[in-house]
Amino acid sequence: METGDQVLDRVLAEPLLPTGIGPLDDLLEGGISRTMVTLLIGSAKVNAQILQQFATLAAVRLCQANLTMQKTILYIDGANRFNPYEISRLSINQGVGAKEVLDAIMVSRAFSWSNMVQTVAENLENASAKQIDLLVVSGFTKYFEEMAQTPSTENSPPHLVMKPFEELGKMFAGLKRLQAKFNTRILLSTVPHSKSLRSPAGGTKLKHFANVILRMLPSPRGFTYYLDQHPFLPAKQITVNIPPTGLRDLTHKTLDQFFLNK
Template identity: 30%
Template sequence: MLDASKYYKKKLDEEKLISGIKPLDELLEGFERGVFYMLYDSPQVTASILKTLAVAAQLPVTHGGLNSKVVFVDAQNIFNPYSIGRKAVALGLSATSVLENIQISRAFIFPHLHEIITQNLEETAVINNAKLVLVSGIVPEPNLEMDDIKRMIEIMGVLNRLASVRKKVVVVSNYVALNSDYKPAGGKACQHYPNVIVRILTYEKLLKYRLIKHPSRPPKEVLYFLNEKKERRISNTRKLDYYFNKEKKNKKK
């Protein structure tokens, strides 16, 4: 047996991925290795979170990252290299290097997603020594048939094993089920297998981050009030090519 003080020290020494998203970090205090997370509802918000994590994971451990490559399975068609590049530059990283360190697979139908995850994902994560595995849209189709439910159980089992056995940080995004006002899509498998479930609700002037399930934390809510000021138009900002070209010039010097 492990006494409480040693267990506490062990938890402090474990690597955690800090997202840099204030309400999410307040709710979870970082994404832990060996834990399977599901974020659902508010598709635009969860998409932005996954892209942010893909960049933040490449920061040094001393800066809240994992100093690691990333595997990203995209079933929502959200992966945008320009968006990733901008996030990288904002964190002081090379846009080119960050993109090179992300292994991306796209899936547009559920059987293809099932094939990628059950046949290729674990090997890809291990070969690349990726500590972070992301899946956008774990339930890409709203109505799952009986065969699809069986596939979903297999998918969630693989993701759970990647976290618990391979000690990866696994984060997936999901929708609200069509026949429910609050349950995640995908049936009981999507409620049972993740260790941590967070629902993000969007209102006119705020976001509500709600912790539904956690192995060591009670349910909790964190509110994030949206800035009413309009963001700058993209046309008024520098294009990402500027940063790529700048990197090339610096290398030549």
């Protein structure tokens, strides 16, 4: 058996994987942990950009370490925003061939709540013969409120009212099995709850499941990143201001260039 202090030391000894997004890595003091589930709350469009950049950098590292025959990255696209051309461009910027990086990323589409439930709750463990080194899920609970708060809910039988919550629990179980099997890093993204910018779609149940919770919201002059929850880091925030004079020149910039106005 281990003491609590020994468990913490083991967690801290696990190397972090940088997201490539400066403010997020600063908040997390390095990047995404392999031992914790990280949840990112924000707009679907910006979340997808962040997840694609993170998945690309992770794939580049696998390619550079010659590990693509043993390990893979799984990208579940519930926001319908995965862009292979963006992945290719980011790969070339990192000095690695686009095809090699794209081959290291497996993509699964989820066009509805039932698609997402089936993929995460039932198919994760057998998605690949290789070790799933990183799982990123874009739009994890994008359709949850639509299922949980339909106009017919008041007149629906109790088992139908509770069904989305039960399915969310099944997805959590699928994520836990994947992490136990492969020691997989997991980054989930979702949109804010319709009634609260601090909570995710999926509500308290999802907040309790995630170990680390990050938010990204527009601020008057740019963006503010929040670390709302972490097992051993304090809540904090970082605001990135974008000079107004450079906005017209940022159309085809990377996220780093966008935030730094390069």
